[in-house]
Amino acid sequence: MSYDVIVIGAGIIGAAAARSLALTGRRVAVVERGAAASGTSAHGEGNLLVSDKGPGPELDLALDASSRWPRVAAELADENPEIPSIEFEPKGGVVVSTTEQGAQPLLDFAARQSAAGVDARPIGITEARRLEPWLNERLTAAVWYPQDAQVQPTIATEAFLASARRAGARVHTGTTVLGPLEDAGGALVGVRTDRGSVAAPAIINCAGPWAGHVADLLRAPIPVRPRRGMVLVTTRMPHRVRHKVYDADYVGAVGSSDAALQTSSVVESTAAGTVLIGSSRQQVGFSDEFRAEIVAELARKAMLLFPFLRHASALRSYSGFRPYMPDHLPLIGPDPRRPGLWHAAGHEGAGIGLAVSTAALLTDLMDGRPTAVAPDGFAVDRPTLAPHLEEVAA
Numbered sequence: 001m002s003y004d005v006i007v008i009g010a011g012i013i014g015a016a017a018a019r020s021l022a023l024t025g026r027r028v029a030v031v032e033r034g035a036a037a038s039g040t041s042a043h044g045e046g047n048l049l050v051s052d053k054g055p056g057p058e059l060d061l062a063l064d065a066s067s068r069w070p071r072v073a074a075e076l077a078d079e080n081p082e083i084p085s086i087e088f089e090p091k092g093g094v095v096v097s098t099t100e101q102g103a104q105p106l107l108d109f110a111a112r113q114s115a116a117g118v119d120a121r122p123i124g125i126t127e128a129r130r131l132e133p134w135l136n137e138r139l140t141a142a143v144w145y146p147q148d149a150q151v152q153p154t155i156a157t158e159a160f161l162a163s164a165r166r167a168g169a170r171v172h173t174g175t176t177v178l179g180p181l182e183d184a185g186g187a188l189v190g191v192r193t194d195r196g197s198v199a200a201p202a203i204i205n206c207a208g209p210w211a212g213h214v215a216d217l218l219r220a221p222i223p224v225r226p227r228r229g230m231v232l233v234t235t236r237m238p239h240r241v242r243h244k245v246y247d248a249d250y251v252g253a254v255g256s257s258d259a260a261l262q263t264s265s266v267v268e269s270t271a272a273g274t275v276l277i278g279s280s281r282q283q284v285g286f287s288d289e290f291r292a293e294i295v296a297e298l299a300r301k302a303m304l305l306f307p308f309l310r311h312a313s314a315l316r317s318y319s320g321f322r323p324y325m326p327d328h329l330p331l332i333g334p335d336p337r338r339p340g341l342w343h344a345a346g347h348e349g350a351g352i353g354l355a356v357s358t359a360a361l362l363t364d365l366m367d368g369r370p371t372a373v374a375p376d377g378f379a380v381d382r383p384t385l386a387p388h389l390e391e392v393a394a
Helices: 012-022 057-079 100-115 125-131 153-166 208-217 249-255 292-305 307-311 348-367 383-393
Strands: 005-008 028-031 093-097 121-123 141-145 170-172 177-182 188-193 196-199 202-205 225-234 244-247 262-269 275-281 314-324 331-334 341-345
Touching (some): 005 012, 012 153, 012 341, 093 125, 100 121, 100 141, 125 141, 177 196, 202 208, 208 314, 208 341, 262 292, 292 314, 331 348, 341 348
Parallel strands (some): 028 170, 202 341
Antiparallel strands (some): 121 141, 177 188, 188 196, 225 275, 262 275
C-alpha cells in the first residue's frame, strides 16, 4: 500500500509525529517492530524539563515544547475519551545543591538559563523546604523552575497513536524494517519489511536507540547509540515529594560524553503514590542485565535529598536505553545524503518532553512553513556532527 509518509518507530516521538502529520491530511503509516511504546518511552520517568538544558538549540526546543504541552494534553483528552489520563502535571521542579562547591555553579547555570528565557528562580533554603517540606535541611543552594512538568509516557504515546488513527494513520506493529524500497534509479521510495513493502516518498526514522541501526539499513548512517539508564520505584506511600526534585549533579551527567557509569539523584512522586528514583547513565550497548550496585547508588543519593526514603520499601527497578548523540543534540529534519529520508532521533533522555515540539518542527519543515524553532541546530549536516558522521560512515 502507498502512503505519503512512513514513520519508523511507535515510541512517543514517532507517535507525536504521526499525529501531527496525519492532522495535515497526509496518509501516514507507522511501522514498529514490537508493540507501541515498548522501548524507551516505556522505561523513562516522563520528564518534561527545561531546568536541565543550557542556552542553545535544545533549550529553544524545550521552551517551545513547554508552551505546547498544556494545549496538546487537553486535545488528547478530548480526542481520546477511551484512553486513561496522560497524567500531565505542570508541577514545577526544584533543583538543589547539597555541597558547598556545587552551590555557585548551580546559581550561575540558572542565571544563564534566565537570560535565555527560562523561568529560573533562585530561592532560599527556607523557601525550598516550604515547597518540599521533607527535603534535607542541609542544602547549600536551590532553584525553583515553574516550567518543569511530568507526563505518563506510555499512556501519552498510546494517546498520540489513537489520535493519529482517528486522523487516518495506519499503525503496523510487529513489523520489522529490512531495508530500503528503491525505484529503478536507486531512489528511496519506501521500505521493505518482513510483512511486505510499504511505499511512500518520505520516511522518518523515529527508532529511538535503534535509529542508528535503521539508518544503516537505509544506507545513511547516523551516530545514535544506546545509553542505558535505571530507575528505582518504591511502594505506594502518602505524597511527600510534591515536585520534580534533583541534585545539580544531574545537569552534568546529562551533558557528559563519558561512557562509564554516572549517577545523580532525581526524585519524584507519581499519581499512584509511588516514588521514582533515578538516574543513571552508562554506555554498555544493549546489555540489560540487572546491576544491584547501580540501584544501591541511586537509593543512597536519593536519601541525601529526602532522608525519609531510608524507611521506604523498594517495589521494583527497571532500565531502558536512551538514544545518545555524541554532540548532545537530536537529529530532526531531512537527510541530504538520502533524499526522502528524514530523522527524528537522538533525543537521549529528553524525548518525552521534546516530542510535541519535534513533531511540530518536522511538520513545518515538510510543509515548507516557517518554523517556531530554528532547525539548523538539529540538521544532519550541522558542523558539530560532521566528524561523527565520518566515523560511522567509515
